[in-house]
Amino acid sequence: MLFVTNAELLNRAMNEGYAVGAFNTNNLEITLSIVEAATSEKSPLILAVSPGAMKYAGVAYLAAIARVAAESVDIPISLHLDHGTTLEEVQSALDHGFSSVMIDGSKLPFEENVAITKKAVEMARARGASIEAELGRLVGTEDNISVSEREASMTDPDEAASFAEKTGIDALAVSIGNAHGWYKGEPQLDFNRLRAIRSKVGIPLVLHGASGIPDKMIREACAIGVDKINIDTEVRDAFRQAVARFVQEHPEEIDPRKILTPAREAMREVVARKIRLFGSAGKA
Numbered sequence: 001m002l003f004v005t006n007a008e009l010l011n012r013a014m015n016e017g018y019a020v021g022a023f024n025t026n027n028l029e030i031t032l033s034i035v036e037a038a039t040s041e042k043s044p045l046i047l048a049v050s051p052g053a054m055k056y057a058g059v060a061y062l063a064a065i066a067r068v069a070a071e072s073v074d075i076p077i078s079l080h081l082d083h084g085t086t087l088e089e090v091q092s093a094l095d096h097g098f099s100s101v102m103i104d105g106s107k108l109p110f111e112e113n114v115a116i117t118k119k120a121v122e123m124a125r126a127r128g129a130s131i132e133a134e135l136g137r138l139v140g141t142e143d144n145i146s147v148s149e150r151e152a153s154m155t156d157p158d159e160a161a162s163f164a165e166k167t168g169i170d171a172l173a174v175s176i177g178n179a180h181g182w183y184k185g186e187p188q189l190d191f192n193r194l195r196a197i198r199s200k201v202g203i204p205l206v207l208h209g210a211s212g213i214p215d216k217m218i219r220e221a222c223a224i225g226v227d228k229i230n231i232d233t234e235v236r237d238a239f240r241q242a243v244a245r246f247v248q249e250h251p252e253e254i255d256p257r258k259i260l261t262p263a264r265e266a267m268r269e270v271v272a273r274k275i276r277l278f279g280s281a282g283k284a
C-alpha cells in the first residue's frame with residue numbers, strides 16, 4: 001500500500017471521535033518499532049519526519065524506509081513532514097513522496113503566518129498532499145514565563161477560525177499550554193480554550209508535545225476533539241533507557257543488533273500504549 005494522506009486519516013478520526021498518533025522517526029530502528037506497534041494494534045499511522053531528522057539520516061533514506069514499510073504492511077500509513085519552517089523543506093519533502101507536510105509559521109506575526117501557509121498549501125495541493133499549520137506558539141514550561149506571557153502565546157479561537165478559512169489547510173496545530181519535551185510538573189492544559197477552538201474550527205485539530213501529558217488529559221483532549229497527537233520525547237526516552245540498561249548489563253557486547261533489540265522492544269511498547277490510549281487501535 002502506498003502512503004495515504006493525513007486528511008484521509010484525520011477526517012475519519014474526527015468523525016469517529018479518536019485521534020491518530022504521529023510518531024517521530026530518525027532512523028531504521030525507530031521506524032520499524034513504530035510500524036510494528038501500529039501493525040499489531042491494527043491502527044492507522046502517521047510517520048513524522050522533522051527537518052532535523054532529514055538532515056541526520058537523509059530525507060531519501062527515511063522516505064525509502066517508510067515506503068518499504070507502507071508496502072509491507074496492511075495498515076494505512078502517512079509520511080508527514082513535521083515542523084517544516086521553510087518552503088524549501090516543504091518542497092524537499094514533497095519531492096521525496098511525502099503525503100503530508102506541516103509548515104510551522106507559528107513564530108511569525110499572523111498575516112505572515114497566513115502568507116507562508118498559503119504558499120505551502122499551493123505546493124502541497126500540486127502533489128495531492130495534505131497540509132498542517134500551526135497558530136499560537138508552543139512555549140516551554142520554564143519558570144521564567146509569566147502567566148500572561150503563556151496566555152498570550154496560546155491559540156485564539158476566533159483567529160484560529162479565520163486562519164483555517166484564509167489558508168485552506170487540512171489540519172490545525174493548537175497551543176493550549178502544551179509544550180515539546182518533558183513538562184515541569186503537571187501540564188496545565190486550557191481545555192476551555194480547546195472547546196472554543198473546536199466549536200469554531202471545522203477541520204481536524206492537532207496536539208503537539210503530548211509526551212508526559214497524563215492519560216486522563218489525553219482522553220479529555222480526544223473527547224473534546226483533538227484528531228492527531230504528536231509523540232517524540234517518550235519514544236526517545238524509551239530508546240535511551242533501554243540502550244543504557246543493556247550496555248551497563250552487557251559491557252562486553254559490541255553487536256549493534258544485540259544492543260538495539262531491547263530498545264526496539266521498548267519503543268514498540270510505548271507506541272502501542274499510546275495508540276490504545278488515542279483510541280485508534282482497530283481502526284486500520
Ligand code: G3H
Nearest residue numbers: 024050052053083180232
Ligand atoms: O517537535 C519536534 C520533534 O520532537 C522533532 O524534534 O527537531 O529534534 O527532530 P527534532
Ligand code: 13P
Nearest residue numbers: 181208209211230232233
Ligand atoms: P514531544 O517530544 O513532547 O512528544 O512532542 C512531539 C511533537 O510535538 C512533534 O512535533
Ligand code: ZN
Nearest residue numbers: 180208209230
Ligand atoms: Zn511538535
